[in-house]
Amino acid sequence: MSVKLSQPQSGLASLLDQFKACRLHTEKICAPLEMEDYVPQPIVDVSPPKWHLAHTTWFFEQFLLSKFITGYRVYDPDFAYLFNSYYNNAGERVLRPNRGLMSRPPVREVMAYRAHVTEKVMDFIMSGEASKEALDIVLLGINHEQQHQELLVYDIKYILGHQPTFPAYGDAFATQPEHQEQQWLGMDEGVYEIGFAGEGFCYDNERGQHRVFLEPYQISNKLVTNGAYMEFIDSGAYRDFNLWHADGWDFVQNHRLRAPLYWHHTAGEWKQYTFNGLVPVDPNLPVQHLSFYEAYAFAEWKGVRLPTEFEWEAASPHFAWGQLWEWTGSAYLPYPGFQKAPGALGEYNGKFMVNQHVLRGSSSATPKGHSRNSYRNFFAPPSRWIFSGIRLAQSL
Amino acid sequence: MSVKLSQPQSGLASLLDQFKACRLHTEKICAPLEMEDYVPQPIVDVSPPKWHLAHTTWFFEQFLLSKFITGYRVYDPDFAYLFNSYYNNAGERVLRPNRGLMSRPPVREVMAYRAHVTEKVMDFIMSGEASKEALDIVLLGINHEQQHQELLVYDIKYILGHQPTFPAYGDAFATQPEHQEQQWLGMDEGVYEIGFAGEGFCYDNERGQHRVFLEPYQISNKLVTNGAYMEFIDSGAYRDFNLWHADGWDFVQNHRLRAPLYWHHTAGEWKQYTFNGLVPVDPNLPVQHLSFYEAYAFAEWKGVRLPTEFEWEAASPHFAWGQLWEWTGSAYLPYPGFQKAPGALGEYNGKFMVNQHVLRGSSSATPKGHSRNSYRNFFAPPSRWIFSGIRLAQSL
Amino acid sequence: MSVKLSQPQSGLASLLDQFKACRLHTEKICAPLEMEDYVPQPIVDVSPPKWHLAHTTWFFEQFLLSKFITGYRVYDPDFAYLFNSYYNNAGERVLRPNRGLMSRPPVREVMAYRAHVTEKVMDFIMSGEASKEALDIVLLGINHEQQHQELLVYDIKYILGHQPTFPAYGDAFATQPEHQEQQWLGMDEGVYEIGFAGEGFCYDNERGQHRVFLEPYQISNKLVTNGAYMEFIDSGAYRDFNLWHADGWDFVQNHRLRAPLYWHHTAGEWKQYTFNGLVPVDPNLPVQHLSFYEAYAFAEWKGVRLPTEFEWEAASPHFAWGQLWEWTGSAYLPYPGFQKAPGALGEYNGKFMVNQHVLRGSSSATPKGHSRNSYRNFFAPPSRWIFSGIRLAQSL
Amino acid sequence: MSVKLSQPQSGLASLLDQFKACRLHTEKICAPLEMEDYVPQPIVDVSPPKWHLAHTTWFFEQFLLSKFITGYRVYDPDFAYLFNSYYNNAGERVLRPNRGLMSRPPVREVMAYRAHVTEKVMDFIMSGEASKEALDIVLLGINHEQQHQELLVYDIKYILGHQPTFPAYGDAFATQPEHQEQQWLGMDEGVYEIGFAGEGFCYDNERGQHRVFLEPYQISNKLVTNGAYMEFIDSGAYRDFNLWHADGWDFVQNHRLRAPLYWHHTAGEWKQYTFNGLVPVDPNLPVQHLSFYEAYAFAEWKGVRLPTEFEWEAASPHFAWGQLWEWTGSAYLPYPGFQKAPGALGEYNGKFMVNQHVLRGSSSATPKGHSRNSYRNFFAPPSRWIFSGIRLAQSL
DSSP: OBBBOOTTTHHHHHHHHHHHHHHHHHHHTTOOGGGGGOOOOSSTTOHHHHHHHHHHHHIIIIIIIIISSSSSSOOTTTHHHHHHHHHGGGGOOOOOOGGGGGGOOOHHHHHHHHHHHHHHHHHHHHHHHOOOOHHHHHHHHHHHHHHHHHHHHHOOOOOOOTTTTOOOOOOOOOOOOSSOOOOOOOOOOOEEEEEOSSOOOOGGGGOOOOOEEOOOEEEEEEEEEEEEEEEHHHHTTGGGGGGGHHHHHHHHTTTTOOOOTTTTTTTEOOOOOOOTEEOOOOTTBBBEEEEOOHHHHHHHTTTOOOOHHHOOOOOHSOOOSSSSEEEEEEEEOOTTOOOOOOSSGGGSSSSGGGSEEEEOOOOTSSSSOOOOTTEEEEEEEOOOOOOEEEEEEEEO | OOOOOOOOTTTTHHHHHHHHHHHHHHHHTTTOOGGGGGGGGGSSSOOOHHHHHHHHHHHHHHIIIIISTTTTOOOOHHHHHOOOSOOOGGOOOGGGGGGGOOSSSOOHHHHHHHHHHHHHHHHHHHHOOOOOHHHHHHHHHHHHHHEEEEHHHHHHHHHTTSSTOOOOOOOSOOOOOOOOOOOOOOOOOOOEEEEEEEESSGGGGGGGGGEEEEOEEESSSSSSSSSHHHHHHHHGGGGGGGGSOOHHHHHHTTTTSSTTTTTEEEETTEEEETTTTTEETTTTEEEEEEEOHHHHHHHHHTTTTOHHHHHHHGGGGGSSOSSSEEEEEEEEOOTTOOOOSSGGGGGGGGGGGGSOOOEEEHHHHHHHHOOOTTTOOOOTTOOOOEEEEEEOEOOO | OOOOOOOOOTTTTHHHHHHHHHHHHHHHHHTTOOOGSSSSSSTTTOOOOHHHHHHHHHHHIIIIIIHSSSSSOOOOOOHHHHOOOOOOGGOOOOHHHGGGGGOSSSSSHHHHHHHHHHHHHHHHHTTTTTOOOHHHHHHHHHHHHHHHHHHHHHHHHHHTTTSOOOOOOOOOOOOOOOOOOOOOOOOOEEEEEEEESSSBBBBBGGGGOEEEEEEEEEEEEEEEBBHHHHHHHHHHHHGGGSSHHHHHHHHHHHHOSSSSSEEEETTEEEEEEETEEEOOTTTTOOOOOOOHHHHHHHHHHTTOOOOOOHHHHHHGGSOOOOSSSSEEEOOOOOOTTOOSSGGGGGGGGGGGSSEEEEEEEEOTTTTTTTOOOOHHHHTTOOOOOOEEEOOOOOOO | OOOOOOOTTEEEEEEEEHHHHHHOOOOOOTTTOGGGGGGOSSSOOOHHHHHHHHHHHHHHIIIIIIIHSTTTSSSHHHHHHOOOOOOGGGGOOGGGGGGGOOOOOOOOOHHHHHHHHHHHHHHHTTHHHHHHHHHHHHHHHHHHHHHHHHHHHHHHHHHHHHHTTTOOOOOOOOOOOOOOOOOEEEEEEEEESSSOOOOOOBGGGGGGGGGEEEEEEEESSSSBBHHHHHHHHHOOOOOOOGGSSSHHHHHHHHHHSOOOOOOOETTTEEEEEEEEEEEEOTTTTTSHHHHHHHHHHHHHTTTOBBOOHHHHHHHHGGSEEEEESEEEEOOOOOOOTTTOSSSSSSSSGGGSSSSEEEEOOOOTTTTTTTTTTTEEEEEOOOOOOEEOOOOOOEOO
């Protein structure tokens, strides 16, 4: 992966702090879990928490310690096979749908593995012998682990939210009401600069700053709320094929969808699984856990549309964002001049640039320091377990 | 479907000629078939020739005759159920995967249905009582049937090409050698006008002429040839995951691909099913029958890329095109200000604007008069039975 | 296949007559078809009529002409690949689910192939040079073609019965009302001789005559009627899991069954597709087109059971049989001392002796001369397109 | 379930001891597990250990405590939904394939549930107020839990044996070498009594003692060994379709089988996963973990056959049995006069009497006191994770 990296100005000590904080944060997210919660993989998209703990550790071992420390002995040779995600260049691996079958190593051994690698990386950072290239990998590893922290939150919610008993996790990762009045922010036609232009870390898919011409448009100052979405449901939208893509309509039919993920209609009322258990749907909160198909259909129903990722980025200084990832109308494609890094890190982003849609912004589950308005998140259109929402736009 | 239509200046007589020629051409494409060839549906994408003959007829009956002729009695009430393709607004229909099970009505009855509707439409055109709106539907129906003529060619090739006996169809729809020397045409950065701007017919997805900023790029003056593609195969490209999208690699693995569709490696030689039967692969012909994944991987292997659909359109006056549809790097998305028509005709294009990639140009199977450089063809990335090829581009 | 064969006493002329009559009968069954009806394979179990015509011909060519006539040149070397059914020993073949894709050779060529082979076999029979072994193969080939005649009837009914237009085929293969009063025939306990013991043709699976001890039982003198089966439906039996095998309940749920195959509930009435089109269900006709699961559930509902195949055979001289194949409670297993023939003909019966249930009797579609009370028909429990019915039994 | 039950003569105290020993034994089987091992369900056939612990407890609560103790309050109303296996009469339940997703309740709560129910049942037994019918349910519950103890062993082996690290479980459930010389035991023709005839517990499927006529046969005094099975493999048997049922051949092809489950060919040697980890295959041990298809094919290769379940039962006093369940040639069908009990317990055996084959004997994982020569075990033909082996027979 070709990333533009630069060490924070305060140098190694700051990097060390970032690293330690990052490692601790992952473990803190898991703290409320029962041991048994670390194991299941209810759907292919969802990985067991244990797997995230180990995979983020393997990433540092594989791409940093093994590469830059002469004579480094891997902690356990089996772990590369067990905890590689999708890096073909890093060798064979457990097939993704089989992650939930791996009861071994137990969590306690994974935690020992984490502690071992954490210490080795800290020693390496503080040794003063790490090259610029190696320190860039540390920074990349931190960002990588932050991405997994967010996935970990999604996956824990999915695992707990699919227990028939709807167990609570605790107060965390909640969104806030969108109380502001709906306004349309007008944007002028013209050529805009798109892509990462600052100092500091960014992913390769944000680079290749380039110019995009935008026709005039308006964009909403707020996210669509549960209340508005309930009107959409009540209007019969999940039964009206005219609002949907052909693929979206198949998706709705095949899965018999009638509401966002985690919504349950019981005793005449919409309830929603949250980290505090099953509670009535709050109409003022932003609607969450939608597929791209549902976001698109909602916009159709309103007679407007989703913004493109370029419209979103150009207008982003003018509205508040960060409660939920916002589906855009843009497919995930390379920017002009996009270049993959050689080797395994080149598999980080580029090979996913087909059949995915871009989300912009960040969510209540995004780790601090991991968001910027050039960030390009992406998921397949049917994804609903992510923290996704809707912001509307329209052409003029 | 909201289309910009205008009758040819020579008026009704000219429209009548166009209509008659179109109807005859469909039947001429089928002339070399055995009766049995009209029936099978070997894969979901491929429709039986009989179905195309009937569906294009139903389109005129459903959207023209039934709507604009008072008291028109449909030829057979079952036919709407049998021959509707995907228009939810036009009622229930045979599920797409079941088209190959419909041995009834036999071809002879379908031909009688065609003759009946053809005559009724001709009478209607010449009656002088057809409104502008109705005549626009005639023109749309002609363009619709032309699209099916091209699909009919693809589908016939698939049906015959999957007989163990590789029967010949006859001389037709062949491509020509790409003898010109490879050159890179340079294009300047700047704002370009994109979309249909002329008189005459176009589809709704080409409209909304708008401005796009293009960074400087180069585009090839010729299509990639079989000879060049054989080098790609010989290099081991179908076994090198680094060249492929993640989805593309899965596709290659799951289907055990090692060459374009219709290629067979026998007795140490690459052969290819063509409409003249199984023949040795000609290295000078443009390579054909590739998925988007293969087109992308070839470009990766060359160290360049596919053009975007905007780059293609902007540069198209400077090179010859029309042998094969050319995969672009662009996902199929709406232009700014895209509007669907109300009712069934609004289902023509818009609902497919997700999970598809754009192809530009035209092919040896495209009917005369059905190509223009703003035409946006689209298929799902795995599609290989279409007449698709590769033109390369690169950023500067 | 190890079969006990003996030529009819009247010798070669009689065999020739049998052969000619058999070949003509197959073609007569197809006479009412449209050319297009010869092609589709709507489900894997159902083969295209064209395939039956060719396969029964290939059987004579492969196992008789090629083997016993020195220097015989096969009619077309591709046909072995196209028209082998399941004989691994006879080489590669078109996969069963792909039979409906083979539009070539057209019916006209298949008929020419039939005529060619028919003539060659007739010449061979009358040449006087055929060995006993070869003449036994002729007899086997006739019986083989008779089995396919019955399947051909099933498959034609399935193809026509699944056209939305329910076309008629004509008067043929109809069953008669079961007007006789219900009686229970008592059978004594004791050792019974089971299996084929006569002269003439039988299949290898009927041989190994052996003794079976039967506890005392009663068996019904008549088949279950549509009228009785409607009571079963009306009682809610398709929704009562207690009546069904676990596999049967899954089958009912997954396919949302509520009546026999070909029954349609329209306008408050049960109708049934027959060879004369869609007609009201006649309560006096024997109920037909049931899976083993439904036959079992009906018996459960009545508080009785299906007879075993041994009970059926022992009692068969005492009741009329032959309208429908009768599901027994017996799994299809080898008789003691069962021996497969070496080579391809050994694949005829033995390899299917698992996961199948035995049906006894014969049906209105069984060719004349092809039934005997030792005949063991067998199908998988979910099969419904066969001409199957129910006779009840009970222990004392 | 209609079972013939009689309390052990020593009365309630003895029943109490049996009950306590049974409950403890289940927990002892789980003792070597890590907490994480209790959760996964790697294939549908294999249930999580946690599920077995809870389900056997629910059985006592549902069919004993709730039914016979007035005012009994269920421990947790959710548990019936979570831990019902297949009793439709006992209400809705978690779908079988989803058992591995249920991380909650954690093991610790399941153990508390066990303790609670164990105590309540003990109190009930010793109260002196339990009816004969209730005490029969206790006995049935013990036998039910014993069956699950054996499945628990299979499932633990599957879970551990599919970890890439092949962890050891410990010394337990091992088989012994079959050192005796191969002999054929001859059995005379005649009528034999089949089915359970003793005092004490048996399942409903063993009842209906009845007479069966057996033709003369021979049966082997020993199980087929790994050594003999390696010869079968080396002969190319997994590639020779003539040895297999048609369904068996599909099974072998689809799963690319070439050896029993848990065998791995590494570094030119066959190794086998056992409870002590991965070890070289011992040629003197009985071959284990075979599907019915493999057992059948081995017999075919030897030119002999599997015994029927009646032959097995009649000859069983003359040979040692109990290392492995022995596949018979018999499909699992009801005995004459078989009667299901009303209600949920009637679902215990009868509804599985189709598409299954009978195994006779017992295995090293069968709990003490749970085997008898009339016991009819049954599994679907492809089952390989069970402790199955081969004993040969032949007709004379």
